[in-house]
């Protein structure tokens with residue numbers, strides 16, 4: 039084990055450590071759900087920072103590159119990932135799934151490397167660090183001193199399909215450990231803190247977080263209250279579809295809840311002004327062209343889809359631009375008791391941070407949720423378009439009741455944003471879940487051919 043408690047690695051140490059880890063990580067990273075560059079070999083792998091968080095656990099920020107080849111999920115300049123690596127002589131069988139491999143060479147030769155987030159002991163020690171604000175090399179552990187976090191809460195790693203990794207502690211708190219790291223404050227910390235400042239009760243308020251100051255400032259993880267007994271909107275929608283239950287009451291309440299969150303966001307981040315539909319349409323067209331480049335199935339529909347963006351350029355300005363959620367879908371809303379809560383303000387993971395934090399039309403979020411009703415309805419055979427249509431209607435009705443404007447009266451805007459979202463989904467599914475590609479492709483066909 040390296041002896042330093044923390045480093046921005048000295049070149050020799052970095053080279054040494056990567057001698058041990060390089061090949062193992064090259065094999066392991068592309069198999070992780072949260073790794074964006076799965077479609078191309080990891081041709082570059084570099085160590086950006088290394089901290090010995092506690093004995094047997096290394097905190098790493100690594101840079102991965104693909105020889106400048108751009109990909110749908112990662113930038114051509116490469117990406118930065120956060121890893122917590124456990125290092126042991128032998129790994130107990132219960133941690134088998136966390137295995138990364140055995141180092142053959144370098145300073146860790148002969149030792150077993152594994153993903154430390156699977157290890158309850160490491161997870162507990164990580165919580166301890168968050169409970170005691172302080173520093174570890176470039177890492178800063180901070181929090182809201184008014185919210186006590188008890189010691190000894192038992193950890194469990196969430197096994198859901200995620201863009202990051204989350205640990206639940208004693209059903210009281212949940213820690214999201216960001217995987218793909220971008221410089222700056224992560225909106226999933228910035229936005230919930232700002233909403234809490236507005237007294238918005240729809241978003242769990244962060245109680246502790248950690249960040250790095252090197253190689254650049256970036257948020258690494260956020261701890262927030264865990265809503266126990268909550269179900270996400272996706273699970274509830276599928277249940278309702280399976281049992282033939284009505285979902286319009288929940289959809290209406292969800293629309294209201296979302297309007298409440300949008301109003302709080304507008305108050306928390308004032309002064310955004312109106313969106314310029316012309317430049318939004320141009321950006322959407324560019325995204326479409328680049329998606330069609332990566333996913334050939336999109337190509338026949340490009341002219342039809344472009345017409346939605348062309349129409350956007352001539353639409354009335356619509357509601358003012360403001361901070362939005364940015365990746366709203368049924369999996370991002372939780373129902374606990376009879377209330378809806380909204381989580382995960384990171385935005386679409388593949389978009390640059392500066393874009394995700396920019397003021398945008400709130401129609402982007404509405405379109406995201408409407409697409410999600412369609413996704414849910416398509417999980418049933420035969421497909422249930424009526425179910426999705428009723429949910430859309432109810433959601434928009436609930437939204438309009440509080441927001442002061444009615445999404446249903448903004449047909450041109452809604453069509454453009456739904457199209458843009460469906461294009462994103464095609465790219466997302468092609469990249470992460472090719473079996474699901476027919477779901478957004480069906481919407482692409484509808485939007486391109488019928489335009490509704």
Ligand SMILES: Nc1ncnc2c1ncn2[C@@H]1O[C@H](COP(=O)(O)OP(=O)(O)O)[C@@H](O)[C@H]1O
Pocket residue numbers: 196198199200201202203204212214242262263264265266268270369370372381382384
């Ligand atoms: N505050 C919370 N209370 C209860 N469950 C939560 C909470 N925050 C997140 N979750 C659960 O964790 C899952 C992943 O969280 P999310 O923020 O969407 O992570 P990711 O960005 O990695 O996809 C959610 O689908 C939800 O089931």
Ligand SMILES: O=P(O)(O)O[C@H]1O[C@H](CO)[C@@H](O[C@H]2O[C@H](CO)[C@@H](O)[C@H](O)[C@H]2O)[C@H](O)[C@H]1O
Pocket residue numbers: 199200201272365367368369370382386387406409410411413414463466
């Ligand atoms: O990981 P995140 O939750 O941040 O979001 C990404 O993954 C989502 C899937 O887990 C993906 O959502 C798409 O599939 C959902 C059903 O699984 C559906 O409800 C959404 O409408 C659809 O967009 C999301 O796009 C992606 O950013």
